[in-house]
Structures are given as structure tokens and as C-alpha cells.
Amino acid sequence: MHKVAFLPGDGIGQDLKEIVKLFRDKIDEKYSFSLELNELPIGGNAIDSFGDPLPADTLKECRNSDAVLLIAVGGPKWDNNPPNLRPEAGLLKIRKSLDVFCNIRPIKLSKHLTHLSCLKCETVDKGLDIVILRELTEGLYFGEPRGIYTQPDGSKVAINTMSYSSTTIEKFAKIGFNLASSRRKNLTSIDKANVLENSRLWREVVENLSKSYPEIRLNHLYVDNAALQMIYDPNQFDVIITENLFGDILSDEGAALVGSLGLLPSASIGDKKPFLYEPVHGSAPSIAGKNLANPIATIFSIALMFRLSFEREDIALDLENAVEKVLEMKIGTADLKMKNTVGTKEFANEVLKNL
Structure with missing residues (x-):
């Protein structure tokens, strides 16, 4: 039992x-x-x-x-x-x-439900099969210090802290690589490494980890481009890994591709x-x-x-x-x-x- x-x-x-x-x-x-x-x-x-x-x-x-x-x-x-x-x-x-x-958020659209998608039928004529993995414990939602503070002149300032450890990134990314191994062997890591130090560390850790998975095709995308590509050509994706905030947003975008929560x-x-x-x-x-x-x-x-x-x-x-x-x-x-x-x-x- x-x-x-x-x-x-x-x-x-x-x-x-x-x-x-x-x-x-x-x-x-x-x-x-x-x-x-x-x-x-x-x-x-x-x-x-x-x-x-x-x-x-x-x-x-x-x-x-x-x-x-x-x-x-x-x-x-x-x-x-x-x-x-x-x-x-x-x-x-x-x-x-x-x-x-x-x-783990599977974004799967049956070929019998393509009429529900916000995308053109020819884009999703064979359905969709993507899995988005979102890290849940670090990043902007949990970083310290955080809060809204009153300054000496009476104005207010709001602070949130975005932080990630290499240990957390590696532990999380391993799940993505292992999942990709059991599917189409295609892994996309999404970050904002052109602006954020968090994302630079994220990309570095994922890239180093990829050496242990030579059979996996690894691709890095900036989050803004990833949001565009999910609309433009969603079938290029197999397994996606990303941090907390980006994953929160992109997984809901993925839900829109399917057409019904x-x-x-x-x-x-x-x-x-x-x-x-x-x-x-x-x-x-x-x-x-x-x-x-x-x-x-x-x-x-x-x-x-x-x-x-x-x-x-x-x-x-x-x-x-x-x-x-x-x-x-x-x-x-x-x-x-x-x-x-x-x-x-x-x-x-x-x-x-x-x-």
C-alpha cells in the first residue's frame, strides 16, 4: 500500500x-x-x-x-x-x-487540440511537447535584504536581492540534463548573462556541468529572446531550465501556448x-x-x-x-x-x- x-x-x-x-x-x-x-x-x-x-x-x-x-x-x-x-x-x-x-511543468498540446493554441495552426499542427524546469528556492523571491524603507527625506525605496549559489544551480541543472537524456537530448538554459552576475554564474555552472553529458545538445538563451522564441518556434525546445523568476513567467507563457490551464x-x-x-x-x-x-x-x-x-x-x-x-x-x-x-x-x- x-x-x-x-x-x-x-x-x-x-x-x-x-x-x-x-x-x-x-x-x-x-x-x-x-x-x-x-x-x-x-x-x-x-x-x-x-x-x-x-x-x-x-x-x-x-x-x-x-x-x-x-x-x-x-x-x-x-x-x-x-x-x-x-x-x-x-x-x-x-x-x-x-x-x-x-x-517540473510539462507543456504538452495534443494534436487534437491545436485549435486552442494562441499560435497559428501550422506552427503547432503536430502538437507541442516541452518541459520547463524552474528552480524554487533561491533568486529574487527569497534573497535578503528585502523590504520597503523610508529614507531621511521621507521618500521610500524598495529593495529585493537576487542571489544564487553554485551548489543550488548545479543540483538543479543535473535534473534538467538527466531529463533531457530520457527525451530528445536537447537542453536549453535560460538566463540574462549579458546583464546579471547571477546569470553569469548560472551559465558558467551549467556549461561546466554539460561536460559530463556529452550526448546532450546544450543551448543558452537570454530570457527576452527565449520569450520570443517560445512564440516564434516553440518546437525547437525540449527541456528548458531556468531560475525562479524567469521560470515563473515563462511557464505561464507556456500555458498560453496550450490554450487551457x-x-x-x-x-x-x-x-x-x-x-x-x-x-x-x-x-x-x-x-x-x-x-x-x-x-x-x-x-x-x-x-x-x-x-x-x-x-x-x-x-x-x-x-x-x-x-x-x-x-x-x-x-x-x-x-x-x-x-x-x-x-x-x-x-x-x-x-x-x-x-
């Missing part, structure tokens, strides 16, 4: 939790692989029940699990809360507490398990409880969990292929603008039939 800390969270997270249970049962039946889903509070629901977006018991159970699967947190009900009592605070805290440092999973991994898995989409309170949520990102997050935490590539591929078969039949939730529009449960059941 494999223990999964299951955090449905808020909004459509409550709708999608039933879908997760259906897939747990099907996977147990088909592969004799048992998951113990331990449902735990986080986010707004946890604030309402316990006065804390990440209760101590939730964190304890997460640390004692083999993997953590989170759906979504947040909603307008809690928008005016102080920062430490907002649902998102629970998400930030769990990432930090689990010591995850690498966010309901399609994208993510994983946050560290030196040791448990790893954290979550769909990219938010809690979408406006459609909660209406059987409208797209379950694909959740299904793909489950697939990532089997691939990275349980090393069951066969189950991961079967899940992804089952989704592809349903899309091939032009069946999809409303956001996918398919010929046959169905609800959350109906789409999930079609995937289960094809698993």
Missing part, C-alpha cells in the same frame, strides 16, 4: 476529488497497485475549520506520505484576509516544508520524497459544483506521480494515452471547444473506459 496525502482544497478541488478516487480504484483493479488516499484540509477550507491554511496535522501527514497530491486552493471568500490567513499561504508553506526545489500538470521535487503534485489551474470558484471542471490536468498530475514517485512509467503512459484516445474522439469539457461537450464526470468515465 502506497500512502498519498490527498489535498483537494477549495473550489473545483472538491469536484475533482471524486475523480481522483475513481482513478485510484481503477488503477488498483487493473494494475494491482494500491493507493491509500489520506484526505487532508488545506487552503480556505482549512482556514474555515481550523483557522490555519496549513494545519499542523496536514503537514505531519504529508511528510509521512509517499507522495502529496494537491488540487487547488483559493477563492474570493478569503481575498481580504491578512497574508498569513490566505489560502495561498498554505501552498507556499507546504512547498517550503517539503524541501522541494525543482518545479485545465490541461497542465506540475510536480515539485527535492532531494528526497515525498514530492508534491498539483494541476496548474486554480480553484475556479465560479464553476465549482457544476460538473464543468476539466479533469485532464488532475489526471496528468496523477500520471506524473506514478512516473516520478512510484517509478511506474507504464501506468503513467497508459493514463496519458487514455486521455489522448478520448480527445481523438472529439470529446471534451466545455473549455476544450470540442464537437462533443461533456461534463467533468462524463469525461473522466470516458478516460477510464480507455485505460
Whole structure:
């Protein structure tokens, strides 16, 4: 029995939790692989029940699990809360507490969904398959000193510090090289080495590390050019590695290439398990409880969990292929603008039939 800390969270997270249970049962039946889903509070629901977006018991159970699967947190009900009592605070805290440092964001567009992309059909006629890796623990978001200070003349100055250690860069970049080795052997490192000392160190460390991976084609791009190239010719990319701020921005640009946040999973991994898995989409309170949520990102997050935490590539591929078969039949939730529009449960059941 494999223990999964299951955090449905808020909004459509409550709708999608039933879908997760259906897939747990099907996977147990088909592969004799048992998951113990331990449902735990986080986010707004946890604030309402316990006065804390990440209760101590939730964190304890997460640390004692083999993997953590989170759906979504947040909603307008809690928008005016102080920062430490907002649902998102629970998400930030769990990432930090689990010591995850690498966010993995697959940007994958099915050839049956190219009509959703913001790009011309001829640019993405065969779909997209990119993976963006973002470093999570250093850089501008965490550097010290930081703050807003009042000067003697009464004016204010804001300070943020961008810092990176060579140790962190190398540890993170190794994940990118290893992932590229298992894919198309093409790695792009994104920085701003023409301006920032941080990026010069980043490029130096990545370049030196590349000598240990002679089979990998390494390319360096400045972040502004990378943003342009992702629109101009996204299929040139295989695996992308970049620092925290650049990764935050570029991974959202990648989501725009796909056309629906309901399609994208993510994983946050560290030196040791448990790893954290979550769909990219938010809690979408406006459609909660209406059987409208797209379950694909959740299904793909489950697939990532089997691939990275349980090393069951066969189950991961079967899940992804089952989704592809349903899309091939032009069946999809409303956001996918398919010929046959169905609800959350109906789409999930079609995937289960094809698993």
C-alpha cells in the first residue's frame, strides 16, 4: 500500500476529488497497485475549520506520505484576509516544508487540440511537447535584504536581492540534463548573462556541468529572446531550465501556448520524497459544483506521480494515452471547444473506459 496525502482544497478541488478516487480504484483493479488516499484540509477550507491554511496535522501527514497530491486552493471568500490567513499561504508553506526545489511543468498540446493554441495552426499542427524546469528556492523571491524603507527625506525605496549559489544551480541543472537524456537530448538554459552576475554564474555552472553529458545538445538563451522564441518556434525546445523568476513567467507563457490551464500538470521535487503534485489551474470558484471542471490536468498530475514517485512509467503512459484516445474522439469539457461537450464526470468515465 502506497500512502498519498490527498489535498483537494477549495473550489473545483472538491469536484475533482471524486475523480481522483475513481482513478485510484481503477488503477488498483487493473494494475494491482494500491493507493491509500489520506484526505487532508488545506487552503480556505482549512482556514474555515481550523483557522490555519496549513494545519499542523496536514503537514505531519504529508511528510509521512509517499507522495502529496494537491488540487487547488483559493477563492474570493478569503481575498481580504491578512497574508498569513490566505489560502495561498498554505501552498507556499507546504512547498517550503517539503524541501522541494525543482518545479517540473510539462507543456504538452495534443494534436487534437491545436485549435486552442494562441499560435497559428501550422506552427503547432503536430502538437507541442516541452518541459520547463524552474528552480524554487533561491533568486529574487527569497534573497535578503528585502523590504520597503523610508529614507531621511521621507521618500521610500524598495529593495529585493537576487542571489544564487553554485551548489543550488548545479543540483538543479543535473535534473534538467538527466531529463533531457530520457527525451530528445536537447537542453536549453535560460538566463540574462549579458546583464546579471547571477546569470553569469548560472551559465558558467551549467556549461561546466554539460561536460559530463556529452550526448546532450546544450543551448543558452537570454530570457527576452527565449520569450520570443517560445512564440516564434516553440518546437525547437525540449527541456528548458531556468531560475525562479524567469521560470515563473515563462511557464505561464507556456500555458498560453496550450490554450487551457485545465490541461497542465506540475510536480515539485527535492532531494528526497515525498514530492508534491498539483494541476496548474486554480480553484475556479465560479464553476465549482457544476460538473464543468476539466479533469485532464488532475489526471496528468496523477500520471506524473506514478512516473516520478512510484517509478511506474507504464501506468503513467497508459493514463496519458487514455486521455489522448478520448480527445481523438472529439470529446471534451466545455473549455476544450470540442464537437462533443461533456461534463467533468462524463469525461473522466470516458478516460477510464480507455485505460
